[in-house]
Amino acid sequence: MSSADAVIREAAWLVDFNAVDGLPALHASQGGPFDVVQAYLPRTPQQRRPQLYVIRRRLQEVRTAHVRRMARHWFELRVVWPTSSPSGAAEGPQQALDDAVELVLQRIGGLMLDKTHGGRFLSVAEDPAEVTVEYSDPTESLPNRADLLCAISYAADDVETNG
Template structure:
């Protein structure tokens, strides 16, 4: 593992699904809410699709011992949610975004007693034990028939290395 592939590892966790682990699916192909779950933001994002992009905002090198260090990643999940519904109700669209965010939070929380995201990290959302969700004001998006957006941020500690 390398800190260079942390975004790819986290996107793999978010898009993975096992019907036996109790965690929700996020991809629409597995009955989840998102059409797109991918690492990095594309040059030309899909239009009118429910999208989740995994980005990294920061890497912090943490010295854990004299010759040991660990990379701490600050992840940002950027959600883009179409502001349209078959009923034309703006409230229904906002509620469906809230429901999708809840599923993402469950997926970030991971398995009971395993905060490693399937062994991809030492721990996720544990130090600090915080996940933040910031919603953009929906009024301009609804007025302009644009997409609703929100950002979910949290940290992940990578495996320790000598250095």
């Protein structure tokens, strides 16, 4: 594993679905709420589609012992949620965004007693106090029929290496 592929590994965890483990699906092809779940922001995002992008906000090399070090990644999930709804009401898309965020938080939380995201990391979101969700102000989006936005942030520790 390399710190360079951490964003790809985390996106793989978010899109990976196994109905047996009890974690929710996020991608629409598996019954989840997002049409797009991918690593990195595209140059031209899709329009009017629920989207989730994994980006890395920070990378820190942590010295864990004299000759051991560990990469700590701060991930941000950018959520783009369309404001259109069949009823035309603004409340529906806001509630749908909250519902989708709840599924993402369950997925980030991982399996009971396993915070490795399927062995992709040493631990992810181990401290729930460090998992944050920040919503953009909907009063700016709704009048312009623009998308609702939020960012979910958390840290992941990679496996230790000699160095």
